[in-house]
Amino acid sequence: MTVAAPEPKANMGNPAPRYDAVVKVTGRATYASDMPLASPAYAFLVTSAIAKGRVESFDLADANRVRGVIDIVTHEKGPKLKELKLYSNGGYAGTTIQPLKSAEIAHDGQIIAVVIAETYEAAREAANRVTVSYTAVVPSATFDSPGTTTAAAKGQNSQFKEDPQVGNFAKAFEDAEVKLTASYDTPTQHHNPMELFSTSCAWIGDNLVIYEPSQYVYGLKNGVAEQLGIDADKVRVVNPYVGGGFGSRGSMTPRTAIIAAIARRLNRPIKLVPTRDQGFTIATYRAETRHEIKLGASRDGKLVALRHEGAEVSSRPDAYCVGGTKTTTRLYACPNVDSLVSIVRADRNTPGFMRSPPEVPYLFALESAMDELAVKLKMDPVELRRINDTTNEPIGGKPYTSRSLMACFDEAAKAFGWSQRSPEPKSMADGDWLIGYGCAATCYPTQMGPSAARVRLQRDGRTRVEIAGHEIGTGAYTIIAQTAAERLGVPLEKVAVFVGDSELPPAPVAGGSNSTASTCSAVMMVCDQIRQRLFKAMMPNQSLTDRAKETVGIGQTPATRAAKSDRSLDLEKAFDALGAGVVEEYGEWKPEDAPLDSFQAMHSGHVRLVGGHSLKDKIAYAFGAEFVEVRVNRFTHEIRAPRLVGAFAAGRIMNPRTARSQLMGGLIWGMSSALLEATEIDERTARYVNDNFADYLVPVNADVPGVEVILLSEQDDHINPAGAKGLGELANVGTNAAVCNAIYHATGQRIRKLPVRLENIEV
């Protein structure tokens, strides 16, 4: 066992090395733009230099003179596509803004032309030679810009169902012994996965193959088919490896159908590799948010009143919002709760999911406020959480299926050395460096979606698992292989896994941290179907009743019981009894409380996730506690975060190695969000300013000296057959507040606006 592959504790799988490790270290893993195409033409995008207005005219003469140019597609001869429909309104797209449809420009960096050429170099040059004249209108950039409109989220976004409330907040707050009112801001951020937003489209007759990094191959396949007006069975999306997702590839972007349509017209495969800066405007982003938190407590620290008001920016046509009050109003025991979420419409591209979309901004606000309250109460912030810990969420009174929040705090505090902290701000230093310790809670809803799988087992134990899941770096291949190996009792090396192809049985979007729970539950179920057939073959004297039960698929029989048990199978004997060489089973699994149309929706690329607070009579979350040491230089105000420590509990840990890596990456993401990341918007032009890796700051190795991840043992039998809670989005949540709480402890200065940079420090 090494640090990277921790010893499994109770209810943890083996820390097996990644299934896709060798192809990834040898350069043989084929990402979308690595796929070979037969004499492709290259596409290069031209994007809008204004955020609002219209294209008056193009001068393409100069561009057309570039040797090798095949075509330049503008709205004047744009592809005829069916309207984009949002995934939240029964469609597939993350935006309804359709480029190349008209001269109208709705946001900075909108696609206004596509140059097609024989080489990448020619396409790029011609794109630089396209001259555009615009009629520009002054755009509204963000909060406080003239011309924005604001309205409550409820009623305009079908996925935002309620502003949670309980008791009488106003009265309780008024009567509270200790009160806190504070406002918090979070910035625009961009996912910036390492792999660019590439798309290759190749037609074979009237069948289309798309190579594109996607977190939802079924959604993309159905969405592109709908836009092109063709049968979804004629579209295939292939991406066995995805170079990071973080939410940016969950919903369809307009580029795919555009490239597909051009490829069809030119009768030639087309390869598009957009630039890094184009990725800032042709996909989605985390929108900026604002919060006001009011907390009322008794002198002994019990919360009596909590109000969370949030505002989020979205585009003019689309009411995207994350609405994190669903989580923050339920995290602690409190009898009087109120909340409100509003959406502010500006001239921007439509935002979308980015790693822990609701939790990152909303928990930053709440967990900062809890720290401020602890200061007012002169109480240890860990103790304040303990006093308000709860087994039931306060809004509907539903029980948490399991909740190891305080166990996480205790483990992480011990590992971090929290007891060494002197509570007074500015009381710890090392030479020129002020030292601060801070902590915060983290949580993420446990979600599941309907999923299918096909498993094929041979007499010699060789196994093939097919499921249209996604390997975006989470370890999907590995844990799916482990699940099948474990259920079928075959060695891990004998299992082959196929994901990332829309021809495979459908799996949900790789989003909302549902993949492990959903795909592994489906694979377990299908493996048990195989086991049942084999056990049955070895029970030749089955009663008529049992046979009838199995035919209809209701009730228990000795074979179904054996299949579901941990009883091992002698494969050779079982196959001989069955008289077959191969057993193949397909099955469709759906979680408890899944809507009736789940399976139908699953095949047509619609997501039906359930979980978190939306379960009928329970609430399911993964929890963790995060501790940060910051050092702030007394003179230069430079801020460093030398130590990040997190303890997490997330039900069954399928593989402690891949789980730890995801949580480690999450902690670093959280630090980055707190100290580095912000997309700057020019308020006059509503354009992104720092749209590249030199100016949009993400951590490099030197920024990350010390990270410790502690995995807690937790068993939860009330969530899904795999017993797993998603953890990919768990670790980057609490870190935001933990960093700011540590900066307060180091400097005495409370910073309520992210990211915190040295110019914000005033010591």
Added chain:
Amino acid sequence: MSDKSSSRSSGFDRRAFMAGAGIALVPLTARAAVQDPTQAAAQDPALPVEVTLRVNGQDKRLRIDARTTVLDALREHMGLTGSKKGCDHGQCGACTVLIGDRRVVSCLTLALAAEGQEITTIEGLATGDRLHPMQQAFIDNDAFQCGYCTPGQIMSAVACVKEGHAGSDEDIREYMSGNICRCAAYPNIVAAVKQAAPDIMKG
């Protein structure tokens, strides 16, 4: 409120720049496929030129646009897609290859400028089925998640060790900071470099 404006999508005129740069560059390093290389390249850089690249010990003759980078030559013209494009601007390190013993960002290196030099890519690191110690160390220490930055990290890591910059954790962190890993596998990358360094130094 509205105002008329007219603008190019970019102020940088690549053809003018290349025409100027090409005069000095092309004749020195390439045999152009057309009769008078100097003239033709200056007139139209899109005319293919011939170049021989030596990659992973093998020579490959290509007819490419004079502006083709080593990265695009590998990926689009040689079928070597292990090296990745993450920015095309020298900002991320995903395209790192070795030219001689030096690590370079292949997206900022013209193929013509690399002619006659020994290029090593991620595909050339293993010996048959035997992984290079750095590749094995990346597996052992789970030094990647999505894997997209990994070829660049590994090439950079090999050079980092050979340069003598793997003596301490701080050194490794510093000298591996030209390679961004958005999945943030950084601590595991440091552990991998540490593990592989003695083997590589032994040769």
